[in-house]
Amino acid sequence: MRTLETILAEHPFFAGLEKRHLEVLTGCASNALFQEGQIIFHEGEQANEFYLIREGRVALEIHAAGVGTVTIQTLNAGDILGWSWLVPPYRWHFDARAVEPTRAIVLDGECLRRKCEQDHDLGYELLKRFAEIITQRLQATRLQLLDVYSARR
Amino acid sequence: MTMVPRPFRVQQVRHETHDTFTLELEPVKGADSFAFQPGQFNMLYVFGVGEIPISISSDPTNPRTLMHTTREVGTVTKAMGKLKRGDVIGVRGPFGTPWPVEQAEGADVVIVAGGIGLAPLRSALYQMLAHRDRYEKIVLLYGTRTPNDILYKRELQRWRSQFDLEVHITVDRAMGGWRSNVGVVTSLIPRAPFDARNSVALVCGPEIMMRFTVLELQRRGVPPSQIYISMERNMKCGTGICGHCQFGPYFVCKDGPVFRYDQVQHLFERREI
Ligand SMILES: Cc1cc2nc3c(=O)[nH]c(=O)nc-3n(C[C@H](O)[C@H](O)[C@H](O)COP(=O)(O)OP(=O)(O)OC[C@H]3O[C@@H](n4cnc5c(N)ncnc54)[C@H](O)[C@@H]3O)c2cc1C
Ligand code: FES
Numbered sequence: 340m341r342t343l344e345t346i347l348a349e350h351p352f353f354a355g356l357e358k359r360h361l362e363v364l365t366g367c368a369s370n371a372l373f374q375e376g377q378i379i380f381h382e383g384e385q386a387n388e389f390y391l392i393r394e395g396r397v398a399l400e401i402h403a404a405g406v407g408t409v410t411i412q413t414l415n416a417g418d419i420l421g422w423s424w425l426v427p428p429y430r431w432h433f434d435a436r437a438v439e440p441t442r443a444i445v446l447d448g449e450c451l452r453r454k455c456e457q458d459h460d461l462g463y464e465l466l467k468r469f470a471e472i473i474t475q476r477l478q479a480t481r482l483q484l485l486d487v488y489s490a491r492r
Numbered sequence: 493m494t495m496v497p498r499p500f501r502v503q504q505v506r507h508e509t510h511d512t513f514t515l516e517l518e519p520v521k522g523a524d525s526f527a528f529q530p531g532q533f534n535m536l537y538v539f540g541v542g543e544i545p546i547s548i549s550s551d552p553t554n555p556r557t558l559m560h561t562t563r564e565v566g567t568v569t570k571a572m573g574k575l576k577r578g579d580v581i582g583v584r585g586p587f588g589t590p591w592p593v594e595q596a597e598g599a600d601v602v603i604v605a606g607g608i609g610l611a612p613l614r615s616a617l618y619q620m621l622a623h624r625d626r627y628e629k630i631v632l633l634y635g636t637r638t639p640n641d642i643l644y645k646r647e648l649q650r651w652r653s654q655f656d657l658e659v660h661i662t663v664d665r666a667m668g669g670w671r672s673n674v675g676v677v678t679s680l681i682p683r684a685p686f687d688a689r690n691s692v693a694l695v696c697g698p699e700i701m702m703r704f705t706v707l708e709l710q711r712r713g714v715p716p717s718q719i720y721i722s723m724e725r726n727m728k729c730g731t732g733i734c735g736h737c738q739f740g741p742y743f744v745c746k747d748g749p750v751f752r753y754d755q756v757q758h759l760f761e762r763r764e765i
Contacts, residue, residue, distance in 0.1 A: 398674065410666045410674040417683055438671050478704075482676045483664045487698040488607035488637040 343368050346444060350391060352419055352468055360461045367450035373397075373437035379420070386423035386431045387448045392416055395441025399433040412479065413438065422469050422476075424448030495731065497537045497582025498522070500558065502575050508643050512608065513573055514549065514561045520580060525555040529590030530615030531722060531750045535730045536560060537582030541571040545727045545745070547612035548586060553622045558583075561611040561643065587730045589750045591616040592720055596692035600629040602684060602714075604705050606677055606697020607636050610643050612722055612749075613696050617651075624656055631658040631686050635677025635701070638663050639670045658685060677701065681708040688713035696722040703760065706753055719753035721760070 344365040347353050353361065371390065373379055379397060380386070390397075397420055398410045411433070414420050420443070423431050429448070455462030500517040507513050519526065530552050537543040550559035564573045575581065593616055601620060605613045613632075620627055632651070636642055642661065652659045660680050662673035673680065677697070693709050695702050702721050709719055725737040725744040732746040740759040742748060753760070 396671075396673075408668055410670065412675045412679075413662075413673050415673070415683070479676045479679060482678070482700070482704060485700060486637070486664070487701050488635075488641065488664070 343370070343444065346393070347391075351417070352391065356464060357460075360458075360464060363454050363458070363461060364446065364451070367447040367454070368444050369447075371443045371445040373441040373443070375437060375440050377437045379435040379437060379441075380431045382431050382434050384431050386421060386429045388445050389419060389421035389424050389448060390443040390445050392418050392420055393442045393444065395443075396438040397441055398436050398438050400436060401433055408434075411483065412476070419472055422473055424452070425466070425469050495584070497535070497543075497584050499580050500583045502577055502579045502581065503557070504577060505575060508561060508645075509641050512561060512563045512641075512643060514559050515572070515575065515581075516550075517558045517560070517581070517583065518556070526558045526586075527555050528552055528558075528586035528615075530593060530619050531591035531612050532586035532588045533612070533749065534558075534560065534583050534585030535587065535727070536572065537584070538568055538571045538575070539580075539582065542568040543582070543584075544568045544572075545587070545724075545730060547615075547722075547749075549611040549614045551618035551622075552615055553619060561608065561614075563608045584730060587745055589746075589748055591694050591722075591750055592692065592752075593619050596620075596694075597623075597626040599627070599718075600631070600686040600691035601627055602686045602691050602693045602709075603630070603632045604677060604681070604693065604695045604697070604709070605632070605634045606701035606705075607641070608643070609695075609697035609701075609722070610634055610636075613694060614644065614647075616694060617657075621657070628690070629658065629686050630656065631684050632660070633677055633680040633684055634659070634661045635680070635697070636661075636663055638665055638667075660684065676704070678704045678708040681705070681712055689715075691718065693719045695719065699723075706760075716754040716757060717752060720750055721753055721756070722749045723751060723756070724749065 347364055348361050394416050397414045399412045400408050400410050402408055499520040501520050503518050504516040528548050533545045533547045535543050536546050546560040546562050549561040562569050564570045603613050651657050662675055662680055666674050693714050695705050723744050727745050728734045728736040730745045732743045737744040
């Protein structure tokens with residue numbers, strides 16, 4: 340069986356991290372399993388973790404009055420779910436729901452925030468990686484908002 | 493004969509989605525087939541209304557049935573949407589450059605389609621599937637607005653269940669019930685199963701979608717000389733005479749619509765050309 344540390348070390352998101360930092364991450368990591376349809380977190384709740392999806396699919400949803408639940412993005416194996424744990428006030432911006440049975444590694448954000456305060460090198464490495472994810476999500480949202488496939492172009 | 497429209501009869505009208513339809517055409521008289529290459533387009537003339545360029549979406553290896561899939565946006569396309577079986581329209585063509593399906597032999601092929609952009613790529617898919625052993629992997633990444641806007645649903649379903657074709661669909665937005673991908677089509681690229689160095693990419697969709705797609709393909713490692721895009725510009729003559737479709741030094745109607753990306757990169761990255 341592969342250990343949590345090897346799984347983290349082999350994930351592209353953590354590529355290039357020093358071994359001592361990987362050890363810290365592993366110390367804050369555990370396995371998680373979600374049933375089909377299970378809510379992983381709710382918008383507005385405290386965001387104290389993030390997930391590395393290993394298998395399955397997770398939908399990010401918003402609820403709009405009169406419209407109902409709208410999925411605006413899905414994340415699949417290999418994707419990182421959640422960056423709100425890193426940015427005050429640490430609250431989720433969406434609901435996350437497992438669309439399929441989903442296996443993930445969950446990283447404890449409170450634990451990591453503490454470690455990052457103690458070791459700014461680790462903090463900087465994580466911030467760099469999450470900044471990229473936040474930018475990707477922003478770009479994707481922009482493109483979606485442009486509604487490029489609509490008939491009125 | 494490309495300057496004079498030939499009469500074609502509507503054999504069948506298939507409604508694909510609430511605003512798109514496929515016309516199946518056959519010649520009224522003369523030759524009983526219509527040879528073309530995938531990616532080429534025809535000028536379709538709705539008599540008394542006007543003439544517009546529409547890509548051919550049928551199977552080039554079966555030139556007896558000619559198909560065009562059109563989205564209703566304005567005067568001519570709306571009039572076209574009202575045509576019934578038995579009606580006659582004018583057809584000039586085929587025009588334009590094809591998808592490089594032969595150059596792609598021996599490589600992986602990744603097809604990235606956005607919205608109605610799947611129509612001209614369907615011809616390329618048909619042709620490649622007819623010679624499946626000449627290609628390595630064939631991957632179709634298709635993005636559209638909502639699940640209700642998906643074209644060729646039944647066909648996609650069939651292709652999806654085929655072992656020699658990978659189909660990944662994503663929609664920009666979805667309400668309950670949709671269990672597949674949600675997000676822009678570019679989000680499918682990083683993990684799509686193809687060998688970036690040895691692949692040819694065929695891209696068709698709105699210009700902004702193609703711009704982001706090309707960036708993502710390059711990030712994945714596909715060289716610009718192996719990326720092909722299909723440009724749409726308003727057209728009139730279709731034969732390089734009137735200048736309506738100018739795109740930098742090119743006329744889209746005869747130098748395109750399919751361009752190799754490295755040849756138009758300098759134009760494509762600028763706005764309003
Ligand atoms: C080579 C080529 C292949 C094409 N293939 C297809 C196809 O397979 N299926 C399909 O549905 N459409 C295709 N088009 C686009 C199609 O030609 C236009 O939608 C059509 O000309 C619109 O005519 P209309 O009279 O209905 O609309 P108009 O009344 O002329 O215009 C309605 C609206 O559409 C916009 N518009 C018109 N033409 C274009 C265009 N070329 N690109 C972007 N916006 C436009 C106008 O600015 C206006 O906002 C293709 C265009 C080209 C150049
Ligand atoms: S449409 Fe006339 S030159 Fe291209």
